[in-house]
Amino acid sequence: MHDLSLLINLSVSLVAALALGLLTQRLGLSPIAGYLLAGIALGPQTPGFVADPKMSAQFAEIGVILLMFGVGLHFHLRELLAVRNIALPGAVAQIAAATAFGLAASAAFGHGFGFGLTMGLALAVASTVVLTRVLADNNLLQTSHGHIAVGWLIVEDIFTVLVLVILPSAAGFLGGAAARGESVFSSLGLTALKVGALGLLVLVVGARVVPWVLRQVAYARSRELFTLTVLALAIAIATGSAAVFGVSMALGAFIAGLVAGQSEVSHQAAADALPMRDAFAVLFFVSVGMLFDPKVVWEQPLYLFSLLAIILIVKPLSALIIVWALGYSVRTGLVVALGLAQIGEFSFILAGLARDLRILPAEGQGLLVACALVSISLNPIVFRAVDPVERWLQRRPRLWRLLNRKARARGRALNREMKELLLHLDTGDGARPRAIVVGYGPTGQAASHILEEFGIQPVIVDLNLDTVRALGAEGKPAVYGDATQREILRRAGTEKSKYLLVTTPDRSSRAAIIMTARDLNPDLKILARSHYIQERAWLERVGATTVCSEEAEVAAAMARLLLEEVGASEERIREEVRKAREAPWQG
Numbered sequence: 001m002h003d004l005s006l007l008i009n010l011s012v013s014l015v016a017a018l019a020l021g022l023l024t025q026r027l028g029l030s031p032i033a034g035y036l037l038a039g040i041a042l043g044p045q046t047p048g049f050v051a052d053p054k055m056s057a058q059f060a061e062i063g064v065i066l067l068m069f070g071v072g073l074h075f076h077l078r079e080l081l082a083v084r085n086i087a088l089p090g091a092v093a094q095i096a097a098a099t100a101f102g103l104a105a106s107a108a109f110g111h112g113f114g115f116g117l118t119m120g121l122a123l124a125v126a127s128t129v130v131l132t133r134v135l136a137d138n139n140l141l142q143t144s145h146g147h148i149a150v151g152w153l154i155v156e157d158i159f160t161v162l163v164l165v166i167l168p169s170a171a172g173f174l175g176g177a178a179a180r181g182e183s184v185f186s187s188l189g190l191t192a193l194k195v196g197a198l199g200l201l202v203l204v205v206g207a208r209v210v211p212w213v214l215r216q217v218a219y220a221r222s223r224e225l226f227t228l229t230v231l232a233l234a235i236a237i238a239t240g241s242a243a244v245f246g247v248s249m250a251l252g253a254f255i256a257g258l259v260a261g262q263s264e265v266s267h268q269a270a271a272d273a274l275p276m277r278d279a280f281a282v283l284f285f286v287s288v289g290m291l292f293d294p295k296v297v298w299e300q301p302l303y304l305f306s307l308l309a310i311i312l313i314v315k316p317l318s319a320l321i322i323v324w325a326l327g328y329s330v331r332t333g334l335v336v337a338l339g340l341a342q343i344g345e346f347s348f349i350l351a352g353l354a355r356d357l358r359i360l361p362a363e364g365q366g367l368l369v370a371c372a373l374v375s376i377s378l379n380p381i382v383f384r385a386v387d388p389v390e391r392w393l394q395r396r397p398r399l400w401r402l403l404n405r406k407a408r409a410r411g412r413a414l415n416r417e418m419k420e421l422l423l424h425l426d427t428g429d430g431a432r433p434r435a436i437v438v439g440y441g442p443t444g445q446a447a448s449h450i451l452e453e454f455g456i457q458p459v460i461v462d463l464n465l466d467t468v469r470a471l472g473a474e475g476k477p478a479v480y481g482d483a484t485q486r487e488i489l490r491r492a493g494t495e496k497s498k499y500l501l502v503t504t505p506d507r508s509s510r511a512a513i514i515m516t517a518r519d520l521n522p523d524l525k526i527l528a529r530s531h532y533i534q535e536r537a538w539l540e541r542v543g544a545t546t547v548c549s550e551e552a553e554v555a556a557a558m559a560r561l562l563l564e565e566v567g568a569s570e571e572r573i574r575e576e577v578r579k580a581r582e583a584p585w586q587g
Contacts, residue, residue: 005052005055006055009051009052009055009056010055010059010283012042012049012051013038013042013051013056013059013283013286014282014283016038016041016042016286017034017035017038017282017283017285017286019034019038020034020035020037020038020041021034021035021038021282022034024037024377028380029376029377029380030129030130030133030376030377030379030380032127032129032130032285032344032345032372032376033372033373033376033377035282035285035286035289036285036286036288036289036292036369036372036373036376037289037373038286038289039056039285039286039287039288039289039290039291039292039369040289040290040292040294040369041289042286042289042290043289043290043291043292044290045292045293045294045295046294051286051290053287053290056283056286056287056290057287059280059283059284059287060280060283060284060286060287060288060352061249062235062280062283063277063280063281063282063283063284063285063287064249064250064253064284064349064352065234065235065238065249065250065252065253065280066234066253066276066277066280066281067253067277067281067284067345067349068161068238068250068251068253068254068257068349069234069238069253069254069256069257069260069277070257070270070277071128071157071254071257072253072254072255072256072257072258072259072260072261073257073258073260073261073266073269073270074257074261074270080151080154080155082147082151082464082466082467083147083148083151083152083464083466084151084466085326085465085466086148086151086152086323086326086328086332087148087151087152087154087155088155089322089326090152090155090319090322090323090326090336091152091153091155091156091159092155092159093318093322094124094152094315094318094319094322094340095121095124095125095156095159097314097315097318097322098120098123098124098310098314098315098318099117099120099121099123099124100120101120101123101310101314102116102117102119102120102121102122102123102124102307102310103116103117103119103120104116105119105303105306105307105310106119106120106303108306109300109302109303109306112175113174113175114173114174114175114354114359114360115175115359115360115361115364117174118174118350118351118354118359118360118364119307119360119364119367119368121160121163121350122343122347122348122350122351122368123307123310123311123315123343123347123368123371124156124315125156125157125159125160125343125346125347125350126153126156126315126339126340126341126342126343126344127342127343127344127345127346127347127376128150128153128157128344128345128346129344129345130342130344130376130379131149131150131153131339131340131342132150134339134379134380134383135149135150135335135339137380138383138384138386139505139506139507139508139531140335140506142441142505143463143504143505143506144332144462144463144464144467145331145332145335145336145463146335147464148328148332148335148336149335149336149339149340152319152336152340156346157346160346160349160350161250161251161254163350164248164250164251164349164350164353165195165248165251167350167353167354167357167359168248168353168357171357171358171359174359175358175359194245195245195251197245198241198245198251198252198255199255206237206255206256206259207259207262210233210256210259210260210262210263211259211260211262211263211264211265213229213233214226214229214230214233214260214263214265214266214269215263215264215265217229218265218268223272226265226268226269226272227272227276230260230269230272230276231276233256233260234253234256234257234260237252237253237255237256237259238250238252238253238256239252240252241255248353250349250353281345284345284348285345285348288348288352288365288369289369291362291365291366291369292365292366292369292370293362293363293366296363296366296367296370297370300363300367303367304367304370304371307367307371308371308374308375311341311342311343311371311375312341312375312378312382315337315340315341316337316338316340316341317337319333319336319337319340320333320334320336320337323336323337324403324406324407325406326406327406327407327409327410327465328406328407328465329404329407329463329482330390330393330400330403330404330407331386331390332463334386334389334390335386338379338382338383338385338386339379339383341375341378341379341382341383342372342375342376342378342379343368343371343372343375343376344372344376347368347372348365348368348369348372351364351365351368352365387508410465410480411465411480411481414465414468414469414472414480415479415480415481415491417472418468418472418477418478418479418480421472421475421476421477421478422459422477422479422491422492422493432455432456432457433455433456433457433497433498433499434456434457434458434459434493434496434497434498434499435451435456435457435458435459435497435498435499435500435501436458436459436461436489436492436493436494436497436499436500436501436517437451437458437459437460437461437501437503438461438462438483438500438501438502438503438504438513439461439462439502439503439504439505439506440460440462440464440467440471440478440503441503441504441505443503443505443529444460444462444501444503444504447501447503448460448476451499456498456499457477458476458477459477459478459479459492459493459497460476460477460478460479461478461479461481461483461488461489461492462478462479462480463480463481463482465480468480479491479492482509483502483504483509483513483516483517484509484512484513484516485516486516486519486520489513489516489517489520490520494517494520494521494524495520495521497521497524498524498525499524499525499526499527500513500514500517500521500524500525500526500527501527501528502514502526502527502528502529502544503529504529505529505531507530507531507535510528510529510530510535510539511538511539511542514526514528514539514542514543514544515542515543517543518542518543525545525546526543526544526545526546527544527545527546527547527548528544528546528547528548529547529548529550530547530548530549530550531549531550531551532549532550532551533549533551533552535547535549536549536552552580552581553581555580555581556577556580556581558580559573559576559577559579559580560573560576560577563576
């Protein structure tokens with residue numbers, strides 16, 4: 001009879017993860033919490049079926065490889081550079097603060113330096129998966145606040161990759177397993193040489209070979225072969241990096257993703273890698289849950305509470321203070337701070353390596369699982385406090401002014417620099433009609449370009465200081481500030497403008513912007529963006545002249561494509577497109 005142990009372990013793990021992941025999803029929590037619970041249920045510390053930990057660990061290794069490959073594949077330097085002035089110093093300072101508190105808490109409970117440092121680093125980094133989900137659920141992913149939060153996590157991801165490189169060399173110093181006869185410095189030097197050689201080989205040779213291979217397979221027009229190629233490249237480069245250069249497979253997978261991301265077919269590579277990554281990532285979280293021993297909860301309750309306090313209180317507060325010190329708004333600080341109040345996949349990858357190096361015992365990893373379960377479960381609830389906390393602060397004008405003082409000072413200084421450009425619009429020869437464009441994302445950029453083409457002068461209003469500064473350097477008039485505020489719209493020249501284009505993706509502010517602008521200029525033509533069809537009627541009621549609904553426009557575009565495909569006349573196409581826009585299908 002065939003040995004079915006592998007298939008039994010795999011099927012039970014996936015079914016348990018599916019059931020508990022679906023349950024947590026229905027409860028409004030991240031499915032990651034469900035996957036961890038599935039691992040706990042299948043682990044040796046709980047009654048019932050016990051999955052084979054060795055098999056689970058091997059599946060988890062593939063999960064780590066694909067997770068890191070995905071991080072490298074989706075890494076875009078442009079996104080990081082756009083928010084570098086806050087994300088780089090902010091993330092580094094916040095990691096340092098959380099690590100220091102983790103180290104101090106561990107020392108207070110009698111743990112060694114290596115244990116405390118590893119725990120501190122694991123607590124310092126948040127889950128990108130959880131953050132992007134909570135931002136999307138609150139319509140903040142495409143806002144300037146969301147971009148800063150995502151950029152912050154990109155820096156944390158890069159920092160974690162560096163730690164994965166350094167940790168094996170520092171294992172002896174941290175109380176773990178060190179290479180025999182090697183000092184820390186010689187080990188670090190050797191690691192630097194190996195990583196340098198790997199980087200040179202992959203980024204020079206691989207940057208030519210990997211995109212070429214992907215391109216050749218793409219020409220074959222076989223989806224199966226392309227998917228196989230992506231999987232083979234990720235696993236081969238990761239395992240080759242570990243076998244030949246002695247670095248972690250996670251680092252090798254990250255570099256493989258970076259290289260594959262340079263190919264013109266990288267979007268298809270990402271699309272093919274995503275389902276595999278998600279499937280094996282589930283097994284990774286299940287395997288992490290299996291390591292959890294409930295004894296750590298009642299044996300070290302105070303230490304566990306102190307670790308949770310670092311995640312849920314210290315990290316958010318330190319991030320809020322750092323954002324304030326860097327001169328950004330309270331809302332940006334709240335979005336970043338509350339989004340970071342959790343730990344996830346990188347914490348487990350780091351802890352797993354530390355366990356293999358004998359720096360962190362199993363109890364440390366068990367404590368991290370408990371922290372992850374609590375923080376991931378609470379994060380959607382905690383994040384919903386952004387708006388109530390902001391409103392509470394606004395009802396206390398002195399405190400609100402104090403917290404926003406630096407941001408307002410930076411904004412005023414920047415707007416003073418822009419004053420000459422704005423004055424020139426009114427005093428220059430052949431003054432052109434003016435249009436205020438609120439939000440300078442892809443939609444705002446496209447609208448501004450069209451306005452300029454037709455002789456209308458766009459004035460950008462945006463909450464991203466770096467964007468406004470860059471526009472000023474290009475000689476384009478822009479105003480930094482919240483367009484819901486009367487003073488900001490007046491500074492942009494709303495009373496003298498012919499058009500106002502509300503392109504911001506922030507759903508909560510669009511109606512307020514329209515009402516404020518309409519009050520300043522009753523004759524203003526206001527063109528607004530809405531995501532949902534239901535929002536369109538509300539925006540028209542509060543003063544929008546025309547509303548472009550993303551749902552309605554997609555329906556109209558699909559109708560046109562379908563009618564062209566079936567050979568309908570142009571007149572019929574125009575009529576059906578009009579119907580799709582005016583009375584879209586509601587289901």
